[in-house]
Amino acid sequence: MEKQGLRCRRLVLVPCPLQGHINPMLQLGSILHSKGFSITVAHTQFNSPNTCNHPDFVFLPLLSDDSSSARNDSDDFVVFLSSLNLKYKASLQELFTRIVEEQERHEGLPCIIYDALMYSVEEVAHSLKLPSIILGTSSAISWLAYFAYPRLREEGYIPSQGSKSMGLVPGLHPLRFKDLPLYDCKNEDRILELTATLRNIGTSSAIVWNSIDCLEQSSLSQLQQQFRVPNFSIGPMQKMAPTSSSSLWEEDHSCITWLDKQTENSVIYVSFGSLATLDEKELAEIAWGLANCKQPFLWVLRSDSVHGSNSADSLSDDFKETVGERGCIVDWACQEQVLAHRAVGGFFTHCGWNSTIESISEGVPMICSPILHDQRVNSRYISHVWRVGIELENGLEREEIEKAIKKLMVEKEGEEFRQRAANLKLKAELCIQKDGSSYNSLNKLVELIMSV
Numbered sequence: 001m002e003k004q005g006l007r008c009r010r011l012v013l014v015p016c017p018l019q020g021h022i023n024p025m026l027q028l029g030s031i032l033h034s035k036g037f038s039i040t041v042a043h044t045q046f047n048s049p050n051t052c053n054h055p056d057f058v059f060l061p062l063l064s065d066d067s068s069s070a071r072n073d074s075d076d077f078v079v080f081l082s083s084l085n086l087k088y089k090a091s092l093q094e095l096f097t098r099i100v101e102e103q104e105r106h107e108g109l110p111c112i113i114y115d116a117l118m119y120s121v122e123e124v125a126h127s128l129k130l131p132s133i134i135l136g137t138s139s140a141i142s143w144l145a146y147f148a149y150p151r152l153r154e155e156g157y158i159p160s161q162g163s164k165s166m167g168l169v170p171g172l173h174p175l176r177f178k179d180l181p182l183y184d185c186k187n188e189d190r191i192l193e194l195t196a197t198l199r200n201i202g203t204s205s206a207i208v209w210n211s212i213d214c215l216e217q218s219s220l221s222q223l224q225q226q227f228r229v230p231n232f233s234i235g236p237m238q239k240m241a242p243t244s245s246s247s248l249w250e251e252d253h254s255c256i257t258w259l260d261k262q263t264e265n266s267v268i269y270v271s272f273g274s275l276a277t278l279d280e281k282e283l284a285e286i287a288w289g290l291a292n293c294k295q296p297f298l299w300v301l302r303s304d305s306v307h308g309s310n311s312a313d314s315l316s317d318d319f320k321e322t323v324g325e326r327g328c329i330v331d332w333a334c335q336e337q338v339l340a341h342r343a344v345g346g347f348f349t350h351c352g353w354n355s356t357i358e359s360i361s362e363g364v365p366m367i368c369s370p371i372l373h374d375q376r377v378n379s380r381y382i383s384h385v386w387r388v389g390i391e392l393e394n395g396l397e398r399e400e401i402e403k404a405i406k407k408l409m410v411e412k413e414g415e416e417f418r419q420r421a422a423n424l425k426l427k428a429e430l431c432i433q434k435d436g437s438s439y440n441s442l443n444k445l446v447e448l449i450m451s452v
């Protein structure tokens with residue numbers, strides 16, 4: 001991507017400090033840097049990005065008296081967000097003030113780009129008269145699912161339709177009640193408060209989505225109607241951005257050497273992202289599903305994947321002997337490279353939005369086992385709208401896993417999934433090419449940034 005003149009306007013990015021949020025934010029930073037903007041990243045000290053990977057960016061730490069780095073794999077996500085927003089507000093105020101004071105007169109005011117979940121940024125930016133733009137890092141459809149909560153409650157569907165209900169959600173076809181992200185948090189008032197906060201974008205000038213029109217046109221249009229400011233979908237961002245990793249952990253590249261030895265489309269890649277945790281029983285079910293399917297597999301098993309123990313230690317010797325060289329297990333992989341590898345023929349995934357969009361971008365069909373938050377919504381779309389994946393309907397259960405892997409990797413039906421995934425990949429590629437929807441949206445975003 002060539003630089004279009006010397007814009008030099010300073011953009012201050014405020015990511016939410018989780019891997020799945022840091023990636024798209026730094027990708028957006030790289031895209032906009034390539035368009036001539038200067039990039040500053042205001043980041044928390046826990047989960048701070050690896051500055052060496054982005055030598056052109058300025059990184060400024062946000063300080064807080066409370067340095068706890070609450071993990072957020074359960075009910076507590078809403079609490080985690082509210083404490084995060086509260087904890088860093090003062091530091092954001094101080095940092096933005098300093099940036100404005102140090103700014104040369106001719107440079108103009110910096111524009112702030114913040115993760116939608118870092119909602120307190122808007123108030124701070126507004127108090128200093130700084131323009132701000134929101135980045136939404138989840139799927140558009142998952143936002144609509146969150147926003148439907150007050151209506152569904154008012155109409156009496158919630159709580160009467162519980163978290164296991166197969167009933168279709170009115171207005172959100174083909175989502176079922178069990179697909180909704182809301183059931184992770186048991187406190188209704190907190191959910192209502194969060195949805196109201198996210199809906200109220202204050203004085204922010206625009207919203208950027210890491211999504212693609214060809215995937216989510218209808219959901220994106222509905223969001224455009226709800227938020228009256230311009231919405232720009234410029235995904236898949238990892239394809240729009242010049243490559244540089246924003247991984248928080250060291251990537252194990254030895255898995256690429258292992259993949260090089262495997263035949264085309266033979267490997268099932270398994271990863272449940274950066275946050276999801278399993279219990280020992282679920283771990284054993286996945287392990288034996290993989291062992292029994294007889295396909296080669298590459299499994300990302302974070303050392304903290306299993307509650308209360310080191311994950312690799314929880315795997316039995318019997319399992320290790322059975323799979324031998326057929327399985328490669330790593331702590332953390334270079335996922336984009338893995339998905340782009342010719343040997344990878346399927347992705348057994350938790351359906352985090354980044355993983356979903358990365359898999360679609362590489363034309364890799366999926367086996368879906370959503371665990372929390374928006375993952376169930378994404379899973380439903382992967383399996384029932386785009387039809388590029390098989391959803392495990394009964395949780396993590398070895399026979400179902402084995403069957404799904406065989407169906408995807410060996411049986412005739414798997415070919416149909418692969419073909420649809422290849423078609424979707426082509427469509428996504430067209431979106432980022434000249435005059436494609438993401439290409440055009442990016443140019444409009446650049447114009448907007450220059451005008452605010």
Ligand code: UDP
Nearest residue numbers: 020273274275300332333335352353354355
């Ligand atoms: N990822 C990675 N290496 C791994 C597993 C995941 O680099 O071994 C990256 C992956 O490419 C994606 C991000 O971590 O960009 C995970 O984001 P996602 O939204 O899929 O899931 P989350 O971690 O937020 O649940």
